[in-house]
Ligand code: CAA
């Protein structure tokens with residue numbers, strides 16, 4: 001069954017991107033944010049990103065207007081009641097996500113609706129167990145920036161039904177045009193199990209004074225052909241999110257390579273969250 005109505009909870013870096021690609025694919029999109037200020041911020045991210053697509057000749061101005069008209073903003077979770085799929089994309093914080101899944105279970109009317117999380121690391125089974133319909137819960141893990149990155153990780157739990165998994169895959173592949181890979185429900189899934197220890201190792205190199213941030217990043221850009229060096233990428237992902245993912249991985253595996261380095265912890269405590277706060281390993285305008 002084709003998905004026509006999608007709800008996104010959280011219109012930050014990821015939620016705004018998921019909303020944009022969904023609206024571009026013709027879906028009716030409702031985004032739930034916390035308050036008026038965060039609604040304005042979510043709207044402005046989507047306007048900026050689609051404006052840039054028009055400037056680059058990738059989107060017609062009329063198509064952009066139609067795309068923007070397909071997106072509605074709300075601060076009430078109850079406004080997602082008629083959605084066929086909801087993707088939760090709020091801050092990487094388990095208690096907050098559990099609360100959202102519990103409430104979604106109460107408000108979503110369609111018993112066949114899919115409840116998905118875009119979490120980078122938190123085991124989906126825990127979110128599923130916060131609902132009375134764990135068979136309908138999966139992880140749909142998009143990558144940043146969503147309009148550019150071709151991948152979605154699909155995480156099913158031992159409780160997800162094959163129908164939910166198949167419908168979620170069809171949505172990501174056929175409707176959004178993403179490539180789907182499948183992972184079992186282990187913290188970090190596939191990509192972040194590999195990517196996050198690499199980012200943490202780069203922070204340790206920097207923290208230990210082995211090299212400057214610039215040289216570490218240039219090393220991986222020119223020496224390994226990565227589009228961004230690891231410290232630029234950590235700033236891009238968000239240092240709060242990077243630390244939160246490291247915490248979840250460390251909690252699951254108890255291995256030192258996942259422990260967030262003290263410098264990362266201090267930077268997050270200081271409010272240096274990377275690009276989104278204007279300063280991380282680098283400064284941004
Ligand atoms: N939204 C939409 N399009 C964007 C964009 C955005 N936010 N940022 C860049 N683009 C598009 C540009 O329009 C441009 O498109 P064209 O080539 O068609 O003109 C293209 O991407 C390249 O952009 P730029 O030339 O401006 O910049 P760039 O060459 O430096 O590329 C980048 C930017 C695509 C972000 C590239 O640096 C990159 O791929 N970086 C690595 C990203 C990455 O690793 N993401 C994964 C993060 S980890 C994650 O997501 C998982 C998690 O759980 C933490």
Ligand code: NAD
Nearest residue numbers: 010011012013014032033038089090091092119120144237
């Ligand atoms: P972000 O900080 O940019 O955005 C989070 C948004 O959630 C904010 O706009 C915030 O106002 C909103 N929010 C918080 N609590 C809410 C609530 N109760 N209801 C509605 N909105 C709420 O974070 P992000 O980078 O977009 O990350 C979101 C999720 O996506 C996290 O689980 C993260 O791990 C995951 N993720 C992040 C990346 C990345 O590169 N940043 C990549 C893939 C997945």
